[in-house]
Amino acid sequence: MENKASKLIPLLQEVQEKHGYIPREAIDELAAKCAVSPAEVYGVVTFYRQFRLTPRGRFVVKVCNGTACHVNGSAVLESAASDALGIERGQTDARGLFTLESVNCVGCCSLAPVVMVNDDTHGSLDQRRLRTLLGKLRRSASEPGKEPQA
Numbered sequence: 001m002e003n004k005a006s007k008l009i010p011l012l013q014e015v016q017e018k019h020g021y022i023p024r025e026a027i028d029e030l031a032a033k034c035a036v037s038p039a040e041v042y043g044v045v046t047f048y049r050q051f052r053l054t055p056r057g058r059f060v061v062k063v064c065n066g067t068a069c070h071v072n073g074s075a076v077l078e079s080a081a082s083d084a085l086g087i088e089r090g091q092t093d094a095r096g097l098f099t100l101e102s103v104n105c106v107g108c109c110s111l112a113p114v115v116m117v118n119d120d121t122h123g124s125l126d127q128r129r130l131r132t133l134l135g136k137l138r139r140s141a142s143e144p145g146k147e148p149q150a
Contacts, residue, residue: 008034008044012051021052057092057099059117059137061085066105068112073126077113078102080127084134097141098134 008030015026022045031038045051063069063078078100082088085098092099108114111123115130122133 008036008041009048012041012045016051019055021055024053055092055096057095057097058141059097060099060101061134062101062103062106062116063089064104064106064108064112064114064116065102066109066112068109069105069114072112074113076127077115077125077130080130081115081134084131097138 011030011033012022015030016022019026027038027041027045031041034041045053061081063074063081065074065078078089081100085093085100087093087098087100089100089102103116106114106116106121108121108123111121113125114121114123115125115133116122117133117137122130125133
């Protein structure tokens with residue numbers, strides 16, 4: 001007989017795919033479904049970096065901090081993004097539009113420094129180009145009937 005707890009991670013992945021994060025009520029439901037305590041579910045959620053307990057913005061801005069990006073000014077880009085968005089690393093703005101994250105490497109070292117917005121890679125950035133990109137995203141999100149593009 002298969003252990004119900006062994007299904008916890010796939011179930012968490014399904015919940016996150018559906019909601020974009022793991023809502024508090026889902027922790028209780030999954031605990032009951034898998035015959036484990038809510039604390040055990042919470043422990044799994046907080047142990048694995050793939051899971052989030054809060055919603056992310058429509059645009060997830062990931063600043064690469066790999067060696068090539070670091071040497072080419074990724075810290076300056078992260079600071080510029082933080083200033084432009086009014087949030088710190090790991091936060092989402094009040095409108096739910098932007099989330100700012102730092103990643104170890106996106107594998108585009110020849111384009112350093114690199115920022116990813118959702119699945120789109122933007123390389124050879126400087127502060128001005130990054131601010132222009134973020135402004136374009138903010139404006140496109142405000143246009144009615146238009147799906148914002150990175």
